[in-house]
Amino acid sequence: MSELYAARRTRLRDRCAATGSTAALISRPANVRYLTGSAPAGAALLLGPAADVLLCGAPLTGDPSEGRPADDIRVTVLPARDGDPVVAGADLAAQAGATTLAVEEHHLTVARHRALGRVVPRLRLADVACAVEAQRLIKDDDEISCLRIAAEITDQALGELLESILVGRTERHLALELERRLVDHGADGPAFATSVATGPHSGRPGHLPTDRRVEEGDFLSVGLGANYRGYRCEIGRTFVIGTTPADWQIELYDLVFAAQRAGREALAPGVECREVDRVTRHLLESAGHGERLGPWTGHGVGLEIDEDPQLSPAAMGKLDACVPVTVEPGVHIPGRGGVRIDDTLVVRPEADGGPELLTITTKELLAL
Amino acid sequence: MSELYAARRTRLRDRCAATGSTAALISRPANVRYLTGSAPAGAALLLGPAADVLLCGAPLTGDPSEGRPADDIRVTVLPARDGDPVVAGADLAAQAGATTLAVEEHHLTVARHRALGRVVPRLRLADVACAVEAQRLIKDDDEISCLRIAAEITDQALGELLESILVGRTERHLALELERRLVDHGADGPAFATSVATGPHSGRPGHLPTDRRVEEGDFLSVGLGANYRGYRCEIGRTFVIGTTPADWQIELYDLVFAAQRAGREALAPGVECREVDRVTRHLLESAGHGERLGPWTGHGVGLEIDEDPQLSPAAMGKLDACVPVTVEPGVHIPGRGGVRIDDTLVVRPEADGGPELLTITTKELLAL
Incomplete structure (x- = not known):
């Protein structure tokens, strides 16, 4: 694994050198983890000009959710009272002879950036921009394996919930139970705050669970995902509670399902991101729901649950x-409820069988 | 309640006016909530020069954890594809005739700050610095009521856990159960990631739960807290599993308990923050544990779980x-385990009975 992280760092180093920076200081946690295998809270990675150093504000905890730094990374734990690893990293870069230091301007606050300027006034600060995010876009086999396992765990947790009695239980309890099951099946934790939405809440994106109880006749929509070794996936399903769905429920479900299928089928290398959004959105807009749609209909996943690319009209x-x-x-x-259907897939060429569906829980309209 | 939020905004407006800013743009979520009653994800508050406007990137969800904006706040939901509420707020300030806009440089990234400069080039950007954090330091009666309820919920959740069988259960399960109990008793959610540390993990600050199971003879240390209407408290306790604690366990427990009591007793208006840290730290350092102590021995709580003041040597x-x-x-x-004891208290003058202890679970060394 160490070679993998080293190769990622070399790629970034080459890019920085090409734009005139002899060193780079990476502070965004997902980027630090991508380049080193570990992201202790608040840590910063100094890349060159000498050895690569992971500067930590506190000793590593060894918690699996924190990951483990690659063997060839020098880990420096700052004395407890020594302040900001980012400032310490800039100082170290200057001592090692760097003249230009590329930093993540989209992550550092104005105040921290200014503190760097004060501590190392002779170091020219440049912007590494989203170079690491760009590297993270296309996943390697190890990353996709982690996502596959995350999806498997997610399907298991959801499958078990469907076998239990739901009527009368609150959204909060169902969400906590789903999170417990994710952990039982080997997740480091939930990939994001689990969403359980019943009745009039159903279909709301990112709905946070309340004390509302599941009732007969409700739509129930859930959104959850496992975090496995830092990699996060997402599934969303909508069910109906009771034996027979109402006509409006079947109609709305079929519509959203058709839209989601159109989006899945549009996924292919070389296709414009906004084209996938357009085909997903199109059916729903034609049915008069245009005003009710969110700003995007999908997004990338990986070390963060919401990363590039975005599937949106302006993408x-x-x-x-x-x-x-x-x-x-x-x-x-509003007032009635709705439907969300969400899968995580990997884009693959036609020759490889097309998009690989990671979250395989059925998308039939189940009556529970 | 609306008057309360209005008074807070007036105080901030006066401060900004005194430093030459005709408008302020607040983006740090806890600060937005403090000034408006609500902090939808990513929202920004524009204070003057005309009406106060809460700019949101998405419709309010109505979730209790999001709070509710005061009646006199104008809420503007940006069209879904319109981007950053901070940029929209700066634009609105310029249209309303502001010449200088104070922003939170300790919250905005360099990249976002630069985007503001591009969109409203004629607006002078100033720094509101930590003005809102300074206002938040001393809590009013309503805020302390929320913290009291948060502490009551926390004590209840912990008390129930102590009555259940612990041996053989994993750290992860105990942590999830504590979080479920917090919610059962009325919390909007946990105030921070619940920590359950057994055996060799015990006593580690912020330990994230693992699959290790509770064993006879273990120290068990837990750290948890409820979030009630946005206000967060914290409790930490250490127990021993089995009937008779070992001598080293009793000795270490008594030592940490004495240190914690010394810290609690030092709390009084007018006392230096570093003095409280010093008396807490002193006993532990004398016993040879100086190197094992963290950078601080306490901190403020409120809308954030870790806010000013810090109780540390450099405070x-x-x-x-x-x-x-x-x-x-x-x-x-290391290798053995340890003890943490943590309370949330409100500083009160001697005449009012001294520090008010919010988290009242016993600090006797219980054998469970």
């Missing part, structure tokens, strides 16, 4: 093979 | 009445 760029994304249209009708 | 400033803080010394002996 630039095209999909590549080995990019994992969600396809997750939903419609929420 | 500047003095305590005031109505400032809630934690006192939480701990010693972890």
Whole structure:
């Protein structure tokens, strides 16, 4: 594994050198983890000009959720009272002879950036921009394996919930139970705050669980995902409680399902991101739900639950093979409820069988 | 309640006016909530020069954990594809005739700050610095009521756990159960990631739960807290599993308990923050544990679980009445385990009976 992280760092170093920076200081946690295998809270990675150093504000905890730094990374734990690892990293870069230091301007606050300027006034600060995020876009086999396991855990947790009695239980309890099951099946934790939405809440994106209880006739929509070794996936399903769904429920479900299928089927290397969004959105807009749609219908996943690419009308760029994304249209009708269907898939060329579906729980409209 | 939020905003407006800013743009979530009653994800508050406007990137969800904006706040939901509420707020300030806009440089990233400069080039950007954090330091009666309820919920959740069978259960399960109980008793959620540490893990600050099971003879240390209407408190306790604690366990427990009591007793208006840290730390250092102590022995709590003041050797400033803080010394002996004891208290003058203890679970060394 160490070679893998070293190769990622070399790629970034080459890029920084090409733009005139002899050193880079990475502070965004997911980027630090991508380049070193570990992201202790608040840590910063100094890349060159001498050895690569992971500067930590506190000793590593050894918790699995923190990951473990690659063997060839020098880990420096700052004395407890010594302040900001970012400032210490800049200081170290200057001592090692760097003249220009590239930092993550999209992560550092203005106040921290200014503190760097004060501590190392002779170091020129440049912007590494989203160079690491760009590297993270296309996943390698190890990353996709982690996502597959995360999805498997997620399907298991959801499957078990479906076998239990739901009527009368609150959204909060169902969400906590799902999170417990994720952990039982080997997740480091939930990938994001589990969403359970019943009745009039159903179909709301990112709905946070309340004390409302599941009732007969409700739509029940859930959104959850496992975090496995830092990699996060996402599933969303909507069910109906009781024996026979009402006509409006079947109609709305079929519509969202058709939209989600259209989006999934549009995934292919070379396809524009906004084209996938357009085909997903199109059916829902034609049915008069245009105003009820969110700003995007899918997004990348990986070390963060919401990363590039975005599937939205304004998105630039095209999909590549080995990019994992969600396809997750939903419609929420205020006062009534709604439907969300969400899968995590990996973009693959036609020759390899097309998009690889990671979250395989059925998308039939189940009556529970 | 609306008057309360209006008064807070007036105080901030006056301060900004005194430093030459005709408008302020607040983006740090806890600060937005303090000034408006609500902090939808990513929202920004524009204060003057015309009406106060809460700019949101998405419709309010109505979730209790999000709070509710005061009646006199104008809420503007940006069209879904319109981007950053901070940029929209700066634009609005310029349209309303502001010439200088104070922003939170300790919250905005360099990249976002630069985007503001591009969108409203004629607006001078100033720094509001930590003005809102300074206002938040001393809590009013409503805030202390919320903290009291948060502490009551926390004590209940912990008390119930102590009555259940612990041996053989994993840290992860105990942590999830504590979080479920917090919610059962009325919390909006946990105030921070619940920590359950057994055996060799015990006493580690912020230990994240693993699959290790509770064993006879273990120290078990837990850290948890409820979030009630946005206000967060904290408790930490250490227990022994089995009937008779070992001598080293009793000795270490008594030592940490004495240190924690010394810290609690030192809390009074006018006392230097570093003095409280010094008396807490002193006993542990004398016993040879100096190297094992963290950078601080307590901190403020409120809308964030870790806010000013910090109780640390380098802390500047003095305590005031109505400032809630934690006192939480701990010693972890690698390979063996350790003890943490943590309370949330409100600083009160001697005449009012001295510090008010919010977390009242016993600090006797219980054998469970």
